[in-house]
Amino acid sequence: xxxxxxxxxxxxxxxxxxxxxxxxxLHDAEAVGAAVESAGEAARWWAGLGFERRKRRLLDYKAxxxxxxxxxxxxxxxxxxxPIGDATLETVLAITHLDWAARNARKxxxxxxxxxxxxxxxxxATLEYLPLGVVGVIGPWNYPVFTxxxxxxxxxxxxxxxxxxxSELTPGVGALLAELFTQSVPERKVFxxxxxxxxxxxxxxxxxxxxxxxxxxxxxxxKRVMAACAANLTPLVAECGGKDALIVDADADLGAAADAAxxxxxxxxxxxxxxxxxxxxxxxxxxxxxxxxTERATAVRSGEDYGPITMPAQTDVIRRHVDDALxxxxxxxxxxxxxxxxxxxxxxxxxxxxxxxxxxxxxxxxPTITVxxxxxxxxxxxxxxxxxYGLGGTIFSGNTRRAMELARAMLTGMTAINSVISFxxxxxxxxxxxxxxxxxxxxxxxxxxxxxxxxxxxxxxFAIPGMNLTSFSRTPADMERLVKLVTFLHGRRKS
Numbered sequence: 001x002x003x004x005x006x007x008x009x010x011x012x013x014x015x016x017x018x019x020x021x022x023x024x025x026l027h028d029a030e031a032v033g034a035a036v037e038s039a040g041e042a043a044r045w046w047a048g049l050g051f052e053r054r055k056r057r058l059l060d061y062k063a064x065x066x067x068x069x070x071x072x073x074x075x076x077x078x079x080x081x082x083p084i085g086d087a088t089l090e091t092v093l094a095i096t097h098l099d100w101a102a103r104n105a106r107k108x109x110x111x112x113x114x115x116x117x118x119x120x121x122x123x124x125a126t127l128e129y130l131p132l133g134v135v136g137v138i139g140p141w142n143y144p145v146f147t148x149x150x151x152x153x154x155x156x157x158x159x160x161x162x163x164x165x166x167s168e169l170t171p172g173v174g175a176l177l178a179e180l181f182t183q184s185v186p187e188r189k190v191f192x193x194x195x196x197x198x199x200x201x202x203x204x205x206x207x208x209x210x211x212x213x214x215x216x217x218x219x220x221x222x223k224r225v226m227a228a229c230a231a232n233l234t235p236l237v238a239e240c241g242g243k244d245a246l247i248v249d250a251d252a253d254l255g256a257a258a259d260a261a262x263x264x265x266x267x268x269x270x271x272x273x274x275x276x277x278x279x280x281x282x283x284x285x286x287x288x289x290x291x292x293x294t295e296r297a298t299a300v301r302s303g304e305d306y307g308p309i310t311m312p313a314q315t316d317v318i319r320r321h322v323d324d325a326l327x328x329x330x331x332x333x334x335x336x337x338x339x340x341x342x343x344x345x346x347x348x349x350x351x352x353x354x355x356x357x358x359x360x361x362x363x364x365x366x367p368t369i370t371v372x373x374x375x376x377x378x379x380x381x382x383x384x385x386x387x388x389y390g391l392g393g394t395i396f397s398g399n400t401r402r403a404m405e406l407a408r409a410m411l412t413g414m415t416a417i418n419s420v421i422s423f424x425x426x427x428x429x430x431x432x433x434x435x436x437x438x439x440x441x442x443x444x445x446x447x448x449x450x451x452x453x454x455x456x457x458x459x460x461x462f463a464i465p466g467m468n469l470t471s472f473s474r475t476p477a478d479m480e481r482l483v484k485l486v487t488f489l490h491g492r493r494k495s
Contacts, residue, residue, distance in 0.1 A: 008025065008026045008028075009023050009024060009025055009026055010023070010024060010026050010168065010171075010195075010196070010197065011023050011024075012024065012079050012168070012169060012170065012171050012172055013169075014078050014079070014081065015080065015081040015169075015307070015308045015309065015310045015311075015312070015343050016081045016303075016307060016308045016343060021075075021078045021079050021172055022079075022171070022172040024171040024172065024175065024195040024196075025195055025196070026195070026196045026197070026200070027194040027195055027196045027200050027203075028196075028199070028200070028203070029199075029203040031194060032163075032194050032200060032203040032204050032207060033203070033207060033209075035163050035189075035192045035194050036134055036136075036163055036204070036207045036209040036210060037209060038189045038192070039134045039161040039162070039163050039189060039190075039192055039209075040133060040134050040161070040209050041188070041189075042161045042188035042189045042190045043131065043133045043134050043159075043160055043161035043190070045187070045188045045190075046131075046156075046159060046160070046161055046185075046188065046190045047130075047131040047159040047160075049159075051105055051106035051109075051110060051159075052106070054102070054105070054156070054157065054159065055102045055103065055105065055106070055157075057184050057185050058098060058101070058102035058153070058156060058157060058184070059099070059102050059103075060183075060184040061098065061180070061181055061183075061184040061185070062095055062098045062099050062102065064180050064181075064183050064184055065091070065094070065095050065098070065177075065180060066095055068176075068180055069088065069091055069092070069095075070088075071176070072087075072091050072145060072173070072176060072177075073087035073088040073091055074087070075172050075173055075176055076090070076091070076144060076145060076170070076173055077307075078172075079141075079144065079169065079170040079171075079172055079173055080141060080142070080144065080169070080170060080307065080310045081269075081307035081308040081310055081343070082268055082269070082306065082307045082310075083305070083306065083307060086267065086268055086306075087145075090143050090145050090146035091145045091146070093146050093424070093425055094145045094146045094149040094150075094153070096425070096427055097146075097149060097150060097153055097154075097427045097443060098149060098153040099427075100427030100428065101153045101154045101156075101157035101427070101447070101448060102153075102157050104157075104428075104445070104448070105157040105158060105159075105448055108129070108445045108448045108449065109128065109129035109158060109159075109448055109449070109452050110128060110129075111126050111127070111128040112126065112127055112128070113125065113126055114126065114127050116458070118485070118489055119485075119486075120458070121464070122460055122461055122462050122463065122464050123458050123459065123460055123461065124458070124459045124461050125456070125457070125458045125459075126456075126457045126459075127454060127455070127456055127457075128454075128455050128457075129158070129448075129449055129452035129453065129454055129455065130159070130452060130453050130455050131158055131159030131160045131451075131452060131453075132158075132160050132211035132212050132451060132452065132453055133160060133161070133209075133211040134160065134161050134162075134163060134209055134210050134211055135151070135155040135160045135161070135162050135163075135210070135211065135212050135213070135214060135451055136162075136163050136164075136165070136204045136205060136207070136210040136212070136213045136214070137151045137152055137155070137162055137163070137164045137165070137213075137214045137215075138165045138201045138204065138205065138213065138214070138215045138216070138217065138225065139151075139164065139165070139166045139167060139170075139174065139216055140167055140216045140217050140273075141166075141167035141168075141169035141170045141310055141311065142268060142271040142272065142273070142310065143268075143272075144166060144167065144170035144173040144174065145173060145177065146424075147216050147239075148164060148166065148174070148177075148214075148216065149177070150431060150442040150443055150447065151214035151216075151237070151442050151447075151451075152164060152177075152191065154442060154443070154447040154448050154450065154451055155212075155214070155451040156190065156191065157448060158448050158449075158451040158452045159452070160211075160451055161188075161189070161190045161191070161192075162190070162191045162192070163192050163193075163194060163204060163210070164177070164178065164191070164192065164193045164194070165193070165194050165195070165196070165200055165201045165204050166193065166195065168195070168196065168197050169310060169311060171193075171195040174193045174195065175193050175195065177191075177193070178191050178192060178193040201225070202224070202225075202228050205225045205228035205229050205234070205236075206228040206229070206231055206232070207232075208232045208234075210232075210234055211234065211235075212234065212235050212236070212237070212450075212451060213225065213229055213234055213235075213236045213237070214236075214237045214440075214442065214450075214451075215236060215237070215238050215239070216238075216239045216240075216273075217240065218240060218241055218363075219240040219241050219436045219437075219438075222236075222238040222240045222438060225238070226238070236440070237432070237438075237439070237440030237441070237442065237450050238438035238439055238440060239273065239391075239431070239432055239433065239437070239438050239440075239442065240273075240389075240391075240433065240436060240437050240438040241273055241363040241365075241389060241391070241436065241437060242273045242274055242275070242277075242363060242389045242390075242391030242392060242433065242437050243277050243278065243360075243361070243362070243363050243387045243389040243391075244264075244274055244275060244276055244277055244278070244389075244391060244392045244393050244394070244412070245276075245277075245278040245279070245280060245380075245383070245384035245393050245394070245410075246260070246261050246264065246276045246278070246279045246280070246393070246394040246395075246396065246420070247279075247280050247281075247377065247380045247381065247384060247393075247394070247395050247396070247397075247406060248279065248280070248281040248282060248285065248289055248396050249282060249377060249395070249396060249397035249398065249399065249402065249403070250282045250284045250285050251397060251398035251399060252285070252396035252397050252398060252418075253396065253398070253418070254285060254288055254289045254292050255292055256396065256418065257289065257292075257396035258289060258292035258293040258295075258296055259296060260276070260394065260396065260419065260420035261276050261279050261293060261369060261394075261420075262293065262296045262297055262300060262347075262369075263420055264276030264394065264420040264421060265277065265347075265367060265368065265369040266297070266300050266305070266306055266347055266367040266369075267305075267306060268306060268307075269302070269306045269307055269308065269309055269310070269344075269345065269366065269367050270306075270345075270364065270365060270366040270367035270368060271309070271310060271314075271365050271366070272421070273391060273437075274391055274392035274414070274421050274424060275421075276369060276394060276420065277363070277364055277368070277369060277370070278360060278369070278370050278372070278383075278384070279293075279369060279370065279371045279372070280372050280374045280379075280380035280383055280384060281371065281372070281373055281374065281380075282374060282375075282376070282377060282380065283373045283374065283375055286373040289371075290333070290351070290371060293349060293369075293371065294333050294334050294349060297334040297335075297347045297349050297369075298334055298347075300347045300367075302344040302345060302346050302347070302367065303344055306367065308342075308343035308344050309342065309343055309344070309345055309366065312342065312343065314365055314366065315340055315342045315343070315345065315366075317362075317364065317365065317366070318340055318345055318364055318365070318366035318368060319337070319340040320358065321357075321358050321359040321362065321364045321366075321368065322336065322337055322339070322340065322348055322350070322359065322368060323337055324357050324358045324359060325350050325353040325357050325358075325359040325360075325370070326350075328353070328354045328356075328357050329352060329353075329354060330350045330351065330352050330353035330354070330357065330359070330370070331350065331351050331352050332348060332349070332350055333349050333350070333351055334347055334348060334349035335347050335348035335349065335368075336348065345366050345367050345368075346367070347367050347368075348366075348367065348368040348369070349368075349369055349371065350368065350369070350370045350371070351370070351371050351372070352372070353370045353372070355372075355383060355386065360387075361387055361388075363389065377402070377406060381406060381409055381410065384410060384411075385409075385410065385411040388435050388436040389433070389435055389436050389437045390411045390412045390413065390433050390434035390435040390436075390437045391412055391413060391414070391432075391433035391437035391438075392412055392413065392414045392415065392416070392421065392423065392433070393407070393410040393412045393414070393415045393416070394415065394416045394417075394419075394420050394421075395407050395410075395415060395416070395417045395418070396417075396418055397417070397418070400417075403417045403418070404417070411434060411435070412433065412434065412437075413430075413431070413432045413433040413434055413437065413441075414429070414431065414432075414433075424443075427443060427444065428443075428444045428445070429443060429444050430442070430443055430444040430445075430446035430447055431443040431444075431447070466478055466481055467481060467482065469482060
């Protein structure tokens with residue numbers, strides 16, 4: 001864990017070796033306030049550029065990120081411990097989202113005429129989405145490029161300035177993203193970074209000059225951020241934790257389902273909010289699936305296929321969940337309590353774990369997975385929906401219609417069918433959850449609108465004689481004509 005020093009700085013550490021990766025300022029409330037104030041001025045300039053000029057600059061930023069892909073991925077690897085390949089993948093995904101946001105902002109947010117209906121026949125109506133001003137982004141450490149850029153890119157494309165507070169575990173990545181932005185937009189401080197611990201994030205969320213906060217992190221921290229936002233009625237989009245389930249149908253491709261389950265559970269050391277933590281398998285194929293799963297899990301190596309646990313305290317949570325599962329009658333078919341060996345955790349596959357155990361109900365955020373046999377898909381769906389989280393989910397089935405029905409019935413913001421976490425890589429799809437997984441959306445058209453305010457404008461084109469309804473000069477005859485019109489339009493019941 002990074003710690004503050006007497007010089008009002010703090011260090012980011014490589015979680016695998018403990019070596020200092022970088023030293024960064026510990027920005028206090030005064031520094032945060034100065035950043036927000038300068039961002040307010042930059043926001044007015046940036047909004048004034050209009051969609052086309054912002055698009056050109058954001059596409060140039062995309063090119064700069066691409067040219068520095070190796071540099072970014074290397075720093076992500078150093079600050080999180082994840083393999084270079086995984087760091088590269090998340091940066092590539094962030095680049096594709098930036099591209100989509102830049103190219104689609106005008107189409108989604110620009111002025112458009114809307115129907116006025118018969119009552120408003122003499123009106124012209126337009127709808128557009130205007131920038132908010134300054135958006136505060138508080139990012140996580142597990143995907144320090146992809147996740148915050150899902151807010152930053154869309155907020156910038158919508159015409160806002162951004163002040164970004166990266167996790168104290170990955171401040172260097174955040175600072176680098178902002179540094180590279182200045183190569184495309186040197187004129188104003190449109191995208192700034194403030195670094196520090198929780199107090200820095202609280203100062204950002206509670207500043208009256210911030211018009212919206214985008215937060216990614218734990219549910220408990222989201223509640224504290226929300227409390228800070230409440231002082232100024234600052235709206236919040238919150239992407240919190242998950243306890244995502246994968247359902248395996250009797251006619252599923254078991255090899256593909258097992259491969260997806262292992263990747264969803266073990267990649268990035270299991271430190272993925274939309275990672276697979278629970279699997280429910282129809283009993284007819286349970287034994288075959290479990291054999292496929294254990295073979296693959298046994299072949300996965302911590303320190304090679306995935307890195308260390310980035311946040312040291314998380315190993316205690318993982319150990320507690322494994323111990324609780326085993327104490328309540330669960331079986332470890334791969335790994336076990338001995339798999340937790342900080343800073344690494346080896347793959348753990350647990351079966352027969354009671355549904356009331358912490359390993360099933362709480363977010364583990366480690367390379368562990370629980371597998372349970374169910375009699376029917378209905379039972380699998382019931383158990384999938386029985387937790388307080390509702391972020392993502394996965395269905396493996398050979399029946400497209402049945403899979404779609406299950407996907408719709410999952411109490412989650414996103415579901416992947418015959419793939420894992422694929423929705424995150426589709427820029428046009430919104431990303432977010434329900435319940436304790438948060439609210440609001442990033443990505444896609446919904447993500448662009450999240451960082452803009454709708455502006456409705458109606459304009460009278462001509463007056464309608466005898467229908468002057470919003471005036472003290474209206475007559476009973478005017479109201480009689482209105483009632484006749486409404487009765488004609490809406491008074492007939494449909495059988």
